[in-house]
Amino acid sequence: MVNIIQEHTYFESMHESLIAQGYCFDDSAIETIEAYLSGKPVKSQKQKEVNKNKLFWSSAFLWDLSDQVLNSETFILALARYFSVDNFSNVSLLEQITYKAPKAIRKGIRSSEIVLRANSGKWIEAQQLAERSPDELDELINICKAFQKVHKDCLELVAKYQTPFNALTVFELLSYSSVYAFKYLFDNPEALDGSMISTGERFHALKELVEWKLRIAEPNSFLLNDSVIGKSLKIHQAPLVFPSEEDSYIPDFYLYHFEKLMQAQVELDGFLSRSVMPFCFDDQCEYYLDGGRLEMHKNSDAGDQVWLLNGKKQSLIDGYWLNRGLQEFIDSGLAGGMMGSAENHEDNQIAYIKSLGVYLQLTEIYGLNKSIQTDNGLKVDIHQALLSLELMIAFYNKDYIKVFAANLHKTGDWQASLGLLALSGLIDPVNMHNRFPITWQNWKKKAQSIVGWTVSDTFPKGNIKAAEAILDFWSLDFKKWSAQLKTNNHDNLPLLTERPIFKVGNYSVQLPWMMASQLTGVNVINTLRRFANKRPELKSETSRIETNLGNQFTKRGFTVIESYHPERKEGFNPGEIDLICVLDNSVLVLEVKSTYRRNSKREAIRYKHATLRKAGMQIKHKTAAVKQLLQTDSQFQSLLGIKDPDLYEVIGWIADTSLEYDHEYFNGYLKVSIEELHIVLADTADFLVDYIELAQNQAPLKEDDNEKTTLYPSGFSAAALVNVIEQAKVWAGR
Structure with a gap:
């Protein structure tokens, strides 16, 4: 009782x-x-x-x-x-x-x-x-019912076009998806409403379809061998890659229905993201019924503009790390050496630079060590894992995408171009290569094939265990994923695109078009901070995030106290204060949050309502606690080197590894990204360049040091730093 x-x-x-x-x-x-x-x-x-x-x-x-x-x-x-x-x-x-x-x-x-x-x-x-209360809620309930009807219609359409694929294996579904991807590699397919289906929409739709297939997959779907693969390709892919007068009814039928299935899935995804999500979370969207038809009026597109601005900032941040990688590459003296064969030298250099940039981001911002543990307990060298994926990306772009593009330019026919691509791997009978739209290899042989990428001073000929660890790090085990989906446990599910080497039985399966468009930084951050968020290293990584940021403040002359625990008293329990930084007449109190990159507005909104709102409450209490301690605790004053607390201004910030809702206020306190703080403290905003433009131009760095600008034209001070952060000056004009 x-x-x-x-x-x-x-x-x-x-x-x-x-x-x-x-x-x-x-x-x-x-x-x-x-x-x-x-x-x-x-x-x-x-x-x-x-x-x-x-x-x-x-x-x-x-x-x-x-x-x-x-x-x-x-x-x-x-x-x-x-x-x-x-x-x-x-x-x-x-x-x-x-x-x-x-x-x-x-x-x-x-x-x-x-x-x-x-x-x-x-x-x-x-x-x-x-x-x-019909006057207050009837209209809303009727609108909800209209949403439910549209949703039901979308689900039924997807189910209709899923039916032919019930009998196919996961491998065969992936096989058709890759043929479809090459068909529309340079020509966006049409959606049901007549608009064009974007690459991002295709990625998301394929993820949903593969998850559906894994939820209904039988155990034998994961039993692959060369014979099973050969028979499958003979029926489902060879007639499409090598068109002939022979009957190709079966693959033509499935490819047609796969296109319809993609249209239906994109329609469902679009309904959820462009209609349901705004209905739930966007106050600027007003919904009403017009003759039974659901309609929307948008009062402002401010939310959409913020989302686009966030994407622009993310591209600048990605460009920043690519620039940092290039600078590190030059400083290391590696720029003058040959990397691999003369034919692959330039691609290898670019892969190395990109991997260096992401490695610096992971160690400085996310607190990673040199190596981490994979799902299967193997230790993987982070930089080797990053470099390996970048080399795979370079390989698939060079030997698949560029060759297919050249063929398409000559023939104007996607099937003929795909056939020529496949034939290019069969020209030399002694040294044949798989250039089909889907690639596969025995798991052990796949590991052996990348041993050369693990060469180091310790292992001059490479190391098979290191290769296996790299493969394990980037792999998505379909059998395990299927089991998780069947239990309806969708917490922290991996994304198809973020672990792009698929383990199906004892085989690795890859989609060349998907491999060629990987974003290594996003993949590794989300793999480690979302999917593998129960790793034993996570606690120490989180601690290093705070330490690394604190060190940047220390370099600028701040007195820094990390992980401060005020004595708990009745009515006073603010909890651990992550960082307290003191300089001049300013006391900065930071609540540090570490997370992953959100892939949708829905994810971002949930993060805002949960983590960031809570952080706003936390920093409110902790800032108030610091103010109280400055007035009442002489030991605390001494610890911070403060003699007259009345002369100091206490400022609270939420420092977050993500860019979502950047420079917004939560409970009256500014949320700023940890990367921005690092950049502002180091005064390296010149490295901020749009990643896409950077990758295309491949000339990111200014050669003339005199052209470098500073965020502090009147000199650095705590007040100048606060002004740069609160006025978002790092983003001005970019």
């Missing part, structure tokens, strides 16, 4: 405690709601699991919330969580909230993404609320 009382009074007790500390009712309510959103109460090992939703939504103080709190972003996010879970309901409370704050209820329902969960208990509850 005691446990039940404790459970039901947790948030009430917190609310009352904050009021006792001097908080007004509204501020106490907001703090308590924030605690719910951040996952409290935290269960200890001795405690039984508690229903946090029941605990919160049973709280009596929720009945007395003011209109201001009810319509706050914080409470709307709490409402979104309420409608996203089915393990507790408080219909009476929700009826009152609907009466007092109908706009908040509508926004909470939208933000919960319940629109596509027509079978959930909360969708039934939302309809019941609409029956009791």
Whole structure:
């Protein structure tokens, strides 16, 4: 009985405690709601699991919330969580909230993404609320039903074109996908609405289709050998690559239906990303029904512009690291030496420079060591792994994409060009190469083939164990992936494009078109920070992220305190303060966050609502704690070298490895990327160049040192640094 009382009074007790500390009712309510959103109460090992939703939504103080709190972003996010879970309901409370704050209820329902969960208990509850308050919710419910109908139609169309592929293996689905990719390599296919399907849309659609296939795959789908592959190619690919007068009905049928399947999947993906996602999260998008047809009016495209600007910044950051890689390459003295054969020398140099740039990014920004452990327990040298993938990218571009492009220029026919590409690998009978649209190799032989890429002073002839570790690092085991998909455990699933060597049974399978367009930096960051986020090295890497950033402040003359733990007292527990940096009359307090790159607006929005909002609360408390300690703790003053705290301004920032929502404010505190801080502290903004332009021009560095500019024309100071950061001067004119 005691446990039940404790459970039901947790948030009430917190609310009352904050009021006792001097908080007004509204501020106490907001703090308590924030605690719910951040996952409290935290269960200890001795405690039984508690229903946090029941605990919160049973709280009596929720009945007395003011209109201001009810319509706050914080409470709307709490409402979104309420409608996203089915393990507790408080219909009476929700009826009152609907009466007092109908706009908040509508926004909470939208933000919960319940629109596509027509079978959930909360969708039934939302309809019941609409029956009791039709003027406030009827229109929204009808719009949701219209969304559900369109979604159902899209799913049925995808299922229709999936049907012919039920009997095919995963290898055969990939085989058709690669023929399709080459067919439209330089000519975007048409979508159902007549628009062109972009490369990004094709990547995403293929990921969804492969995941579908793996969810229904039989165990024998992963049993590959040369005989099985040969028979499959003879039926499904050879007639397309080498057209003849013989009957090619089967591959023609499947290729036609694969194109239709891609159109249907792109239509579904587009509906989710361009219609459902804005409905759930974009306040500028107003939806209405016109004669039963779902329509949208957009009041502003500001959100889209921010997303595009973020992409531009990311391209500049990528260019920065490529420039850094080139500078490191020149400084190392490697630029004057021959890399491999004369034929491959230039491609090898570019691959080495790109891998160096990503390596510097990983070590300086993400805190990685020289080597890490793979999924199978093998130790892999990070730079060797990066270089190996870059060399593969160079190989597939040179021997597949460029050859196919030259053939297409001559023939004007994609099938003839694909046939010539395949034949180019068969010209020398003694030294034949696979130049089909899909490549495969026995796993052990594949590892042996890249041993030469592991040559070092320690292993002048390379090392097979190192090659196996590299292969393991970049591989996606389809059998394991299939098992995970079948359990509906979609947490931290890898992306098809981020681990581009597919392990199917004892074979490695690669898609040349996909390999040629890899982004090594994105792949490794997301592999290590999302998919492999339970690695034993992660904690030390996170610590080094803070240390590396602190070292940059130290180089500029700041006094830096890292991982400071204020003594916990009653009513005072700010937690660990990641970085405190003092110079001149400024005290910078930094809350450091490390994460991966988001691939969609939906992912980014979820990150904003969860991690960044929480970071805003954390930096608010920690900045306040530093201010309090400066006034009350002489030891703390001495630690920072401060004699008169009244002369100092305390500034709090959220420092994040990602660029999402860069230079926005959370709880009144600026969020800035860790990379920007490194660049600003090192005064190396000249290295910021658009990655795409950089890769095309291959002439990124200024040769004349006199042309270099500085972010601090009047000299460096803490105030100048704060001004450069808060005014986003590093991005000005770029």
